[in-house]
Amino acid sequence: MTILAWIVRLALGLVGLATMGLCGLALAAPFHWILALFGAWDRLIIVFGIVGLGAFWLGKWRVMTVLQGVALLALLFFNVRVPTDYSPLFPKKSDPSREFVMAWANIHDNRLALKSLASLPEVKKARAIGLGEVPAFSNLQELFPAVDQPESTIPSKETWGVETLGCRVVLPDGELSVSKGRNFGLKARCDGFTLFVLHLQNPTRGRGEGLGIRNLELGVLGETVAKEPGPVLVMGDFNTTPSALPFYRLLKAANLNRVACGGPNAGTWRPIYWSGTTMDRIPGIRVTIDHILVRDLEVQACHVGPDIGSDHFPLIVTLTQPN
Structure with missing residues (x-):
């Protein structure tokens, strides 16, 4: 074998080792707080x-090829096992009176982002809206006049800025909480189904504390939704990706399906410092941590909305309202 052939083989081996390292980190992510964010790009x-x-195959690194294949199969298993509803590419025409359009967005305490969200045409058609990290003293009734607001809507300290419009809110009573003084979500009654809107703990906070709290919140959410009869929709910032084991346990415990808004790889979050840069335009680089979950509801369409100025992108879902 010539020196050039050895150099090529070595280069291919290094490429393979680098990607194997990425696969290993992604697989380890659900089990360690430092890697929790990194694993979001699984x-x-x-x-x-x-x-x-x-690269391993072309470089004739046979043992490494087998190991890389095993790592890929494990990643695929963690992603594919999640029960997921894919919205039809060509949805059937249904009775317009039974269409129920909903929107979710984590505003991240950005008043301009809140105004930008309110100006979106699809949001103006929404009959219910869920919001996360709403800035204090925001006049939601003025920003979303078309949404039915049966009660006064003021950003709640009890839910750390989680709000919903268009459905009758059941006041937080500690049911969606794992620590005193913090309700990670709220429950509301909509026409024909129950709505949960939430914002779970950031898993990278503290030295493992954030990840532990988030996993506890996912467990409590699963128990609460499982006890709720009839159709259910859950929306919010889960601070976890679809392949994480605690997220999978939530879906199984509450008999929920994740709605693939925009397809299997459409992301909903990006670091703030990426905003407006070429990083935003790289396919797949955004992370999927905002989710819409359903039980016994027919989803007509769901997509990731445009950039509103927050670090999160909104989700717009259209349901067929239950009879």
């Missing part, structure tokens, strides 16, 4: 992993 890492698999 679906993009699958793409890198396939590149590394090809």
Whole structure:
């Protein structure tokens, strides 16, 4: 074998090792708080992993090819096992009177983002809206006049800024809480189904504390939703990706399906410092941590909305309202 061939083989091996390292970090992410954020890119890492698999194969690193293949199969298992509803590409025409459009957005205490959200045409058609991290003293009734607001709506300290419009709110009573003074969500009654709107703990806060609290919140949410009879919709910032084990346990415990808004790889969050840069335009680089989950509800359409100036992108879902 010539020196050039050895150099090529070595280069391919290094490419494979780099992608194998990414796969390993993604697989370890659900079990360690430092890696919790990194693991959010697990679906993009699958793409890198396939590149590394090809590099190992071409470089004739047979043992490493097998190990890389096992890592990829494990990542695929964690992603594919999640019960997911994919909105039809060509939804059937239904009775307009039974269409129920809803929107979710984490505003991240950004008043301009809140105004930008309110100006979106699809949000103006929404009959119910869920919001996270709403700035204090925001006049939601003025911003969303088309949404039925049966009660006074003021950003709540009890839920750390989680709000909903268009459905009758059941005041937080500690049911959605794992620590004193913090309700991570609220429950509301809509026409024909129950709505949960929430914002879970950031898993990267503290030295493992954030991840532990978030996992507890997912467990409490699963128990609460499981006890709720009839159709249910859950929306919010879960601060977890679809492949995380605690998220999977939530879906199984409450008999929920995740709605793939915008397809299997459409992300909903990006670091603030990426805003307006070329990073925003790289396919798959955004992270999917905002979710819409349903039980016994027919989803006509769901997509990720445009950039509103927050670090999160809104979700717009259209349901067929239950009889």
